Amino acid sequence: MPIEDSAEAERLKDVPSVLRRSVDLLRCFDVDADTLSVSELVERSGLPRSSVHRLAMDLVTLGFLTRSSRARYSIGALMFELGHVSLIHSRLRTLAQVHMTRLYDASGENVFLGVLSSDLPEFAAMLNVGQVRGPRSVTTSEREGARSPLLSTALGRALVSVQSDEWVEGFLQKAKRDAAADLANAEDPADAIQFVRENGYAKIFSETTVSLATPIPSSDSAPNAALGIVAARERWDEHRLVPLLKTTALAVAKNIARK
Structure with missing residues (x-):
């Protein structure tokens, strides 16, 4: 467009x-x-x-x-x-896949991989570049290759949280002007990002699901990325899922760093 x-x-x-x-x-x-x-x-x-x-x-x-x-x-x-020669595919997604599958096996929940669609805060959205689903996971509308406003997704908030203060400031200025930001629960954008920076993960509730996401520690070998889980609210167990998610993100980062 x-x-x-x-x-x-x-x-x-x-x-x-x-x-x-x-x-x-x-x-x-x-x-x-x-x-x-x-x-x-x-x-x-x-x-x-x-x-x-x-x-x-x-x-x-x-x-x-x-x-x-x-x-x-x-x-x-x-x-x-x-x-197929993009680092998103050739390194990040390829190296993350086995860990995402293990996370699904351990959690039984949808697992997603996201990156920024642009390096510039004025244009950036969350781009879904990988996912693992199965018979145990809740049905969701998320699909690979789709973009979402950064602040409306846990993956997007996790991605924003690890950008520089200057980048975040530019993004927040854009978010305040842009109705497409579509903030969950009408949260303040700065507070939403600060929560991730302080706790190491993002969390968003909807009527039927809960989304968690954590940044994957950055590497020169692959673009900034985040790993997320979407679970049904009735099965939500934050104390179990957050450690699983963070451990998997670290495993992905270590795998990328070895390449």
């Missing part, structure tokens, strides 16, 4: 317009709309039809998109190829 926030627009003013528009076009796709027509791309991106048609064809030529015989577009093979 096009960037509309004035502060974000200021950040992007020196980025070539063709690059900004190309990214706007690529971000039109998601798991519920993995193939789109030109008309649908125009509607989703807000770009002129002539620009969408030209950019789409250029992105097909470069391999970022592919075009079907019915003139519908989808994400191309180059995006898949590049995704």
Whole structure:
């Protein structure tokens, strides 16, 4: 979707317009709309039809998109190829998977892995990059590849908590302007982040579930990440689950550091 926030627009003013528009076009796709027509791309991106048609064809030529015989577009093979050399996939997710599976086996609850979608506080969201579910875990709407506002998720709060004070200040300024922050329980944003910094984990309650998350100690070998659990409220046992979660996060960090 096009960037509309004035502060974000200021950040992007020196980025070539063709690059900004190309990214706007690529971000039109998601798991519920993995193939789109030109008309649908125009509607989703807000770009002129002539620009969408030209950019789409250029992105097909470069391999970022592919075009079907019915003139519908989808994400191309180059995006898949590049995704597999991302540190998120090649190191973080690959090395975390075995520990996430063990955490599920020990807890019986949904396990999630999250990263920041951007290094810049103006653009950052929580991006779900891994998960382990099973027959014992509660049904949730979270899905891999989805973004969520940082303060509305335990994973997002855990990610924000380990950023620099300058980064957090920039993010909180953005959160105060942005209704999409969607704070759980109407908590003060600064208080929510301070809780994680003091206790080492984030906690959010909904009507049916409780979410926990803790930062994974950072490494130069992989991006900042957080590990989380989502459990049914009737099975909630914070004294059991928090130590399991923190121990697993440390195990992931040690595994990454050895690579």
